[in-house]
Amino acid sequence: EHKHKFLHELPKCEHHVHVEGTLSPELLFSLAKRNNITLPDHFPGSVELCNERYDNFADLQDFLDHYYIGMSVLINEQDFEDLAYEYFKKAKSDGLHHTEVFFDPQGHVERGISIETVVNGLNKACKKAEEELKISTKLIMCLLRHLPVPNCIETIKSAHKYYNDGTIHGLGLDSSEKPFPPELFESCYKLVKENHPNALLTAHAGEEADPIFITNSLDLLNVTRIDHGVQSHRDDELLKRLADNKIMLSVCPLSNVKLQVVNDVKELPIRKFLEFNVPFSINSDDPAYFGGYILDNYIAIEDRFQLTGEEWVKIAKNGVYGSFIDDKRKEEIY
Ligand code: ADE
Numbered sequence: 001e002h003k004h005k006f007l008h009e010l011p012k013c014e015h016h017v018h019v020e021g022t023l024s025p026e027l028l029f030s031l032a033k034r035n036n037i038t039l040p041d042h043f044p045g046s047v048e049l050c051n052e053r054y055d056n057f058a059d060l061q062d063f064l065d066h067y068y069i070g071m072s073v074l075i076n077e078q079d080f081e082d083l084a085y086e087y088f089k090k091a092k093s094d095g096l097h098h099t100e101v102f103f104d105p106q107g108h109v110e111r112g113i114s115i116e117t118v119v120n121g122l123n124k125a126c127k128k129a130e131e132e133l134k135i136s137t138k139l140i141m142c143l144l145r146h147l148p149v150p151n152c153i154e155t156i157k158s159a160h161k162y163y164n165d166g167t168i169h170g171l172g173l174d175s176s177e178k179p180f181p182p183e184l185f186e187s188c189y190k191l192v193k194e195n196h197p198n199a200l201l202t203a204h205a206g207e208e209a210d211p212i213f214i215t216n217s218l219d220l221l222n223v224t225r226i227d228h229g230v231q232s233h234r235d236d237e238l239l240k241r242l243a244d245n246k247i248m249l250s251v252c253p254l255s256n257v258k259l260q261v262v263n264d265v266k267e268l269p270i271r272k273f274l275e276f277n278v279p280f281s282i283n284s285d286d287p288a289y290f291g292g293y294i295l296d297n298y299i300a301i302e303d304r305f306q307l308t309g310e311e312w313v314k315i316a317k318n319g320v321y322g323s324f325i326d327d328k329r330k331e332e333i334y
């Protein structure tokens with residue numbers, strides 16, 4: 001059945017998937033209808049036109065301009081639950097055991113949808129996935145770096161109760177990278193760390209921007225994981241630091257191609273990461289927009305790099321080890 005049986009059966013964990021990025025064109029148009037949302041004239045008017053558009057993103061910003069319009073069809077708790085549960089089912093069928101899911105509360109609160117609506121819907125899907133699909137899930141809230149810091153601080157304050165009751169497990173930082181460096185968000189990370197010392201801290205860094213964005217995320221935001229981080233290959237000292245401190249990079253191969261970070265998956269520094277012992281996981285980022293879910297991303301790496309069974313086992317184990325789960329759950333998965 002599966003051409004890549006070995007990769008399908010390998011115990012996989014996902015650490016970099018934006019739930020809003022799992023909104024397929026089909027679900028997008030059906031929710032637009034259900035919620036009476038009129039999309040702007042310049043938005044592609046059909047599933048086919050969306051798929052054409054998704055093959056032609058110029059860069060991260062060009063993608064984001066479309067993505068923030070796409071999420072405007074999400075209105076009710078049920079919409080968020082449906083969206084997340086569709087992703088969980090698909091990921092489970094790919095051989096996924098555990099997933100840490102990003103969401104962008106500000107992308108919804110800005111449009112008048114309360115954080116309660118968003119979190120309640122997502123949390124229902126998480127609970128259902130744990131019960132019915134037997135996968136583990138964690139929600140990680142991301143700050144939109146193109147928005148003013150006071151807005152980010154307000155967002156964190158509105159989320160305190162969800163960190164306290166264990167609905168939200170971490171903090172991330174996403175959106176347009178280059179104009180909004182990590183040092184802007186020091187106070188945000190400090191606020192979460194002080195109030196919720198056990199929260200996972202992570203940040204998108206070195207997707208398009210220089211390796212200094214990674215170094216500064218480690219030094220100033222105290223993150224213990226880096227999302228993307230592929231630009232780290234240009235700084236050997238940084239690679240050593242990532243390896244020594246077991247900072248995992250959540251790499252997203254198909255995303256990097258679609259957003260023209262690289263021309264082809266074969267250009268990704270996978271060999272260099274293995275050589276330097278930098279832990280990394282393989283992830284889908286925004287699978288509905290970038291042409292593949294987690295298994296497709298594993299297959300893309302295998303097609304270009306022909307890794308050994310031993311190398312694949314090491315990658316899978318690093319992914320389990322780097323997950324935000326307790327030792328018992330880690331042993332269950334691997
Ligand atoms: N939001 C969704 N996907 C993203 C990405 N790849 N980089 C930054 N922000 C994002």
Ligand code: ZN
Nearest residue numbers: 016018174285
């Ligand atoms: Zn991302």
